[in-house]
Amino acid sequence: MKIRNIAPYLYVAPSLIIAFIFIYYPVMENVQSSFFSWSPFSDTKEFVALQNYTRLFDDSVFLVALKNNLIHLVISLAVQVVGGLVLAAILEDVVFRRVAPVLRTVYFLPVLISISVIGLLFSFIYNPDIGLLNKFLAMVGLEEYARGWLGDSDTAFPAIIAMGQWQGIGYITMLYIVAIQKIPPDLYEAAEMDGAGKIRKFLHITVPQVKEISFVTIIYTVSQSILTFSDVYVLTKGGPGNSSQVLSTYLYQKAFVDSEMGYASTIANVILGITVVVYLIQAKVFKNGQEG
């Protein structure tokens, strides 16, 4: 009988131990390291209490990075989650039944391409001299808008965001397509009987029915957005003049270029904090992540 009592704990033990060693322990280490000022080469760690945290507020680059992250987050949610849902609904509509499989592949393809390849592709598109974007603008008579997209502080970060949306939307759309396919058709039939149009059906049946998957897509999009690194790194490395810096690229710079490990840990904790807060709000709004 005793065995029966401890058996469930033994089953979960391996994953708990792995999670503890590789996730929770490093997180705690990181929190601890953010109270010190140290470099990988110095033998001593100087205790600075909360100085690393107060320094964040005077650091103009950090504030730019934070602002950029938030802009990225809002746009990603709007384009990928809302846009992805609309796109999925359109693709699942009877009108598009014929071409839907082709379009699904078209939208999903960017997800499968490595970010370095996409970065290279987009640096050609944004190239001021031979870039497709400027050529296109010239073709439709909008030459005055042509510019060095990645070299201009005003357009560098929006250009990076645009690339991220192009790559990310396919994945979210795919998740929604699966969810929409699971909705029982009789719901739509009943709505049709009552005289509901396409938009009403979308708002009153599709949206509530995919609520659970929305929880997943929002979490996924938020965490992807907060952790954005490669998009920025391959296109601008945070430039020009730090205008496209995000938290993770700034963290990288602080840790591996400036050797300020303590401060880098602090930035990492901020990223963690934001993610946790967003998750909690979301879990509250959606009550919980349970199916049904």
Added chain:
Amino acid sequence: MMKKSFAVSICIILILLLVVGCGQQTPANTENASEGNEVTLTLFHRWPNEPFKGYFDGVIQEFEKQNPGVKIKVVTALNEEYKQKINVVLGNDNSPDIYFTWVGEYANKFVRGGKALDLTKYVEEDKAWSDQIIPSTLKPFTLDNKVYGVPVLMDVRMMAYNKEIFNQLGLEPPSTWNEFIQVLDKLKASGAIPLGFGNKEPWNGGLYITTLNQRLVSADVLAKDNNRETGEFTDPGYVVALQKLQQLIPYVNENPNAFSREEERNMFANGKIAMMPLHTIEFPYIKDAKFEWGTFNFPSIEEGKGDPSVITGAPEGFMISAQTKHPDEAVKFLKFLTSKPMAEKWVKETNVISTVKGAVNSSNSTPLMVETIGQVEKASDMAIWIDTILDGRIFNPYLAGIQQLLNGEKTPEQIMQEVQEAAKQVKESAK
């Protein structure tokens, strides 16, 4: 019940395996080291790419043949990745015996952290070897009169110009700033893009400033500011240097911040731009150019306080870990690497300048290369890249500021104010 207890025991075994697997980590090297008299050295360099990798493999093979009992294990990582990895491996106890480094503050932080072996003794004992290294390249590896590294190669930044365009317009390579501006004016009037500037990776602008600072600020002040404990950057010459760079903006390609260095080089090789600052390491990229080209040292500046014969460039080389168990063998390898036959082989295979006297000669290099090295051997000093001689906390705002200067978003005074503030912080943390 039987089944259940079986499952439980399997579970326990799996957990134990996990715990054992994670808990114990015997360093793999200890076994090798105790085996007979064999010595294994780890070499960490930044060239997983050819022709450099092949060169190092060849040298190591030759060295192992000549020194039975010594084995060299190679670990490599490319530039940016190298910078990241070296921080990690030097931070723990398993550091490589010999590792690559750039010079300036980049190397000094290794020295201060006690990661680099003092090589003064070896340099003084074996004069026959150390005297054949170009002295101006050994100097950047010296801190407080102690030698901490061995220079192996050198990169020099010269102004390259398209001789065809220059001849058509009857222009001569300028030697002063005013002449330089006149040349730029004439080039621009002819419809050509006078100067290439790809500043997407901000170091490129930083290297313009490296040269301009050296020309405008006196050597003592520069040395004081490059030292993290005394850096202030209050000399008015720094602001003038940025103003000079600003003066060049009308002559460079549009949107310099949107062009990468590769694009800049390609534009020069295609004859689209008339001049660009070119590194000797990059000479091979231009070899397909269909026109004749030459180089000149950056012009002197009339009001400048710096020595105009100084060349912008820096040696790169190797340091030996202070924790190594076999310092003598490690030094022996570096001596072998910088012996004249190996240095000549280096130049021949990689087309990169060696720091050994006479290694670059007409048998293995183009006349242009030989001419360049002649200038280096004559030069008393080198202006070392701003992004390795300074602390990252100073050069990052500096480089970001230069990008903003090119976009017209910041003035030279604002940039220097930020740099001064950063220098103040670094100075405080250095105490």
